[in-house]
Amino acid sequence: MKTPIVILLLAYFCKGQQLSFDSNFRFGVATASYQVEGAWNIDGKGESIWDHLTHTQSSYIVDGSNGDIACDAYHKTAEDVQRLVDLGVDFYRFSISWPRIFPSGHRNYINQAGIDYYNGLIDELLAHNITPMVTMYHWDLPQSLQEIGGWPNPLLVNYFVDYADVLFSSFGDRVKEWITFNEPVQVCSDAYSTGGLAPAYTQDGIGGYLCSYTLLMAHARTYELYNNNYRDTQNGRVGITLSASWGYPASNSDEDVEAAENFLQFKVGWFAHPIFSSTGDFPTVMKERIAQLSQEEGFPRSRLPSFTDEEVALLKGSSDFFGLNHYTTNECSVLPEEDAIRPSQQADHGALCVQPPGTEVGGSDWLYVVPEGIRNLLNWIRTEYDNPEVMITENGFSDRDGDLNDCRRINYFNEYLQNVLEAIEDGCNVTTYTAWSFMDNFEWMKGYSEKFGLYYVDFNDDDRPRTPKMSAYVFKNIIQTRVIDTTYTPDGFEVCAAE
Ligand code: GBH
Numbered sequence: 001m002k003t004p005i006v007i008l009l010l011a012y013f014c015k016g017q018q019l020s021f022d023s024n025f026r027f028g029v030a031t032a033s034y035q036v037e038g039a040w041n042i043d044g045k046g047e048s049i050w051d052h053l054t055h056t057q058s059s060y061i062v063d064g065s066n067g068d069i070a071c072d073a074y075h076k077t078a079e080d081v082q083r084l085v086d087l088g089v090d091f092y093r094f095s096i097s098w099p100r101i102f103p104s105g106h107r108n109y110i111n112q113a114g115i116d117y118y119n120g121l122i123d124e125l126l127a128h129n130i131t132p133m134v135t136m137y138h139w140d141l142p143q144s145l146q147e148i149g150g151w152p153n154p155l156l157v158n159y160f161v162d163y164a165d166v167l168f169s170s171f172g173d174r175v176k177e178w179i180t181f182n183e184p185v186q187v188c189s190d191a192y193s194t195g196g197l198a199p200a201y202t203q204d205g206i207g208g209y210l211c212s213y214t215l216l217m218a219h220a221r222t223y224e225l226y227n228n229n230y231r232d233t234q235n236g237r238v239g240i241t242l243s244a245s246w247g248y249p250a251s252n253s254d255e256d257v258e259a260a261e262n263f264l265q266f267k268v269g270w271f272a273h274p275i276f277s278s279t280g281d282f283p284t285v286m287k288e289r290i291a292q293l294s295q296e297e298g299f300p301r302s303r304l305p306s307f308t309d310e311e312v313a314l315l316k317g318s319s320d321f322f323g324l325n326h327y328t329t330n331e332c333s334v335l336p337e338e339d340a341i342r343p344s345q346q347a348d349h350g351a352l353c354v355q356p357p358g359t360e361v362g363g364s365d366w367l368y369v370v371p372e373g374i375r376n377l378l379n380w381i382r383t384e385y386d387n388p389e390v391m392i393t394e395n396g397f398s399d400r401d402g403d404l405n406d407c408r409r410i411n412y413f414n415e416y417l418q419n420v421l422e423a424i425e426d427g428c429n430v431t432t433y434t435a436w437s438f439m440d441n442f443e444w445m446k447g448y449s450e451k452f453g454l455y456y457v458d459f460n461d462d463d464r465p466r467t468p469k470m471s472a473y474v475f476k477n478i479i480q481t482r483v484i485d486t487t488y489t490p491d492g493f494e495v496c497a498a499e
Contacts, residue, residue, distance in 0.1 A: 019421035021482040026432045027475075028131075029084070029454060030093035030394055032138035032182065034067045035441040037097065039074035043113035046103030048140035049150070053198040060200055063447035070442045071457050072464045074117065080466075081124045083455065084438070087472060088479045091131035093393060093434050094121070095138035095182065098163055105142030107162040115170050122174050133393075133434075134175050135241065136164055136222075138182040139197065139444075146199050152192055152210035160218035161225055168230045176236035178226070179323050179393065180219045183243040184271045188212045193345055197444060205343030206303050209290070213305040216274055216315055223318040240275065241323030241393045244268040246373035246380075247353050250333040259351035260332040262289070264380065266349035272322070274307070276385035280316040281307055290348050297343050322381060325394035325436070328366060329373030331356040362408070363398035363450045364443075371415035378423035378430060389429050392420065396436035398443070398450045407496035409471045414484050421484075435475055439466055470496075 021027075034050045041051075054066030073080060084092050099105065100114035122132045137160070145156060164180070172178075181187060190196035192207030201207055219240055226238045247263040249256035262285060265273070269283040281287070282304065291302040307315070330353035340347035355361070360369040374395070381390060397412035413435065424430050440453035448459050454472040458465050473490035489495045 018483065019418070019425060021421065021478075023482070024431075025482075026090040026131075027479045028089045028091035028093055028133065028432070028434045029087065029438040029475075030434045030436050031073070031438050031441060032095045032135065032140075033097035033100070034070070034138070034140040035437075035443070036071040036073040036094075036439065037100075038067065038069040038072040040066075040068045042074065043100075043117070044103055044111045045097065045114065046099035046105065046111075047143040048097065048099045049143055049146045049198040050140050051099075052143045052146070053200060057200070060198075061445055061447045063449050065442070065447035067442040069464070071439055071466075076464075077117075077121050077124055080438075081121075081128055081130065083466065083468075084125070084130055085128050086468075087454070087476050089130060090479075091133045091177070091432075091434075092125055092438070093133040093135065093179075095135035095140075096167060097140050098137065099140065099142040101166060102142060102163060105144035106159065107166065110166060118171060122171060126174060131177065132175050133177040133179065134167070134171065135179040135182050136160075136167055137180065137187070139187065139191075141198075150192070150199060150201075150211075151187060151214050152207050154214050154217070156214050157218045157221055161221045164222040165225060165229075168226060168234070172230055172234040172236060176234070178236060178238045179241045180222050180238065181215060182241050182393075183325055184212065184215050184219075184240070185243055185267055187215060189345060204341065205345055205348060208345060209304045212270060213307075216271065216307075217311065219275070220311070220315045220318045224314060237320035239319040239321040239323050239391070240271070241325055242268060242271050243325040243394075244377055244381075245327065245353075246329040246370070246377040247332045247351070248329070248356075248373075248376070250331045253334075255334040256332065259334040259349075260353075261285075262349045263330070263332045263351040263353050266345070266351075268381075269384075272381075272385060274312070274315040275317070275319050276322060276388055277316075278386065280312040286348075289350070293343065293348055299343075303343060320389075321431075322385065322388040322390045323393040324378075324381070324390050326374050326377060326392065327395065327397075327436075328368050329356060329359075329370035329376075330354060330368070360408070362412075363400040364446065367398055369397070369412055369415075371412075371419045373419075374416050375419040375423045375426070378420070378428040379426055382426070382428045387427070387429050389431055391432035391434075392430060393432075393434045394436040395433065396452045398452045400449060400451065402440060402451045402456050404456060404467065404469045405494050405496075406469045406471045409469070410474045410496060413471060413475060413478075414486050417478065418484050 188208040188211035195202040249260040265283040290304040332353040335352040439455035440451040440457040443450040455466040
């Protein structure tokens with residue numbers, strides 16, 4: 001009687017070791033317009049905040065570079081789509097440059113050459129059976145709209161909806177997967193509170209919160225527009241992509257546990273709670289803490305704007321999927337009072353989150369390799385928001401050398417994907433995985449110094465040749481076989497040393 005049980009357990013255990021991706025699980029790769037397109041002033045494109053920042057204040061970019069040419073993807077549609085075919089991806093996630101469609105930032109004039117460019121890309125993808133997944137806003141705001149305040153100005157709700165309307169009507173017959181915004185936390189905090197992204201403003205504790213009101217309403221009004229005018233005929237899906245690191249407490253103390261939870265609520269819940277929770281609105285802890293600290297600081301009202309009941313209702317449920325960008329994990333403890341800058345978003349959440357001890361760091365100083373972090377985060381999303389469909393819209397690893405034998409990146413993908421499989425076993429509804437990035441590109445303030453690509457790009461060559469790294473073949477093998485084989489070595493590459 002004992003043996004069969006042992007065998008059963010063994011069989012179960014072995015199955016656990018060999019989890020595989022369902023045949024309908026989808027794989028893709030991602031880029032963003034400013035990071036790859038180049039052609040910054042070609043065919044009538046208007047100026048974006050990234051054109052403006054890199055041209056007028058290049059010292060913000062570590063290597064003084066810009067995206068004027070970048071990967072020159074604007075001129076390489078056919079060959080790049082062939083590379084996507086070679087990879088075997090199901091979809092390609094790319095973004096549309098708002099100033100390429102509306103050079104003035106407004107709907108008064110639509111740039112036909114911009115429409116033509118994206119039509120060409122979409123049609124080429126579809127001709128090769130690759131699904132286009134389109135991000136409407138991946139950080140390249142028309143400079144004209146920045147000059148009237150950018151995202152902290154609530155008028156941008158209407159301007160964004162004007163833009164989204166033209167995208168739906170121009171491309172929605174063929175594009176069925178839309179992401180309104182990439183990473184609202186970065187769009188708002190980094191751009192308007194801490195200055196880490198264009199336009200690099202530093203109104204900490206104020207600018208980012210004003211931006212979040214505008215961005216959330218622009219998202220919700222766009223979702224409403226699709227429901228009212230397009231969903232019946234176009235039958236697509238509209239969602240949003242949030243960035244989320246995992247954060248866990250440094251100790252079992254109540255303070256550290258609370259700090260880690262606050263970190264998640266202020267970084268993920270900030271945009272997830274209004275859209276994906278059953279109650280809606282910003283997380284209660286955010287509303288309470290910011291109101292309290294604002295009062296202590298002498299502000300006449302909370303620095304966090306509030307929604308009307310009608311706005312709360314419009315936001316609730318306004319996404320057909322939870323788009324998730326995940327890279328890293330932090331260890332959190334309570335922020336010592338004396339270290340808190342007031343006002344600031346960090347003081348508001350009260351958490352000090354740092355590199356988990358003993359972890360490997362990628363080519364970006366914030367990228368700590370903690371593979372189980374993605375599993376923990378996916379389970380947190382599952383319980384917090386009633387198990388929404390999660391599409392992982394970015395996950396990836398940077399280095400600085402661009403080595404074609406990129407074993408550290410391969411190891412990262414293998415281990416993170418294994419944890420995605422385990423999260424699915426846990427019951428998380430993850431349907432989609434996207435590697436960041438298709439190719440090395442302009443890494444914002446880090447210029448070309450940090451490389452995330454499956455393809456190496458030679459930025460010193462006018463022709464911007466692309467060469468597949470070992471990770472491109474490993475990713476292709478995972479897509480084909482649906483399993484993670486840590487011993488797989490593609491032809492022509494050296495075996496990666498064991499960990
Ligand atoms: C994504 O952002 C972007 O969508 C993509 O465009 C970008 O190329 C890619 O990832 C790689 O960076 O305060 O120093 O701890 C990633 C967003 C950026 C969020 C770094 C966490 C930590 C900054 N992440 N950030 S730090």
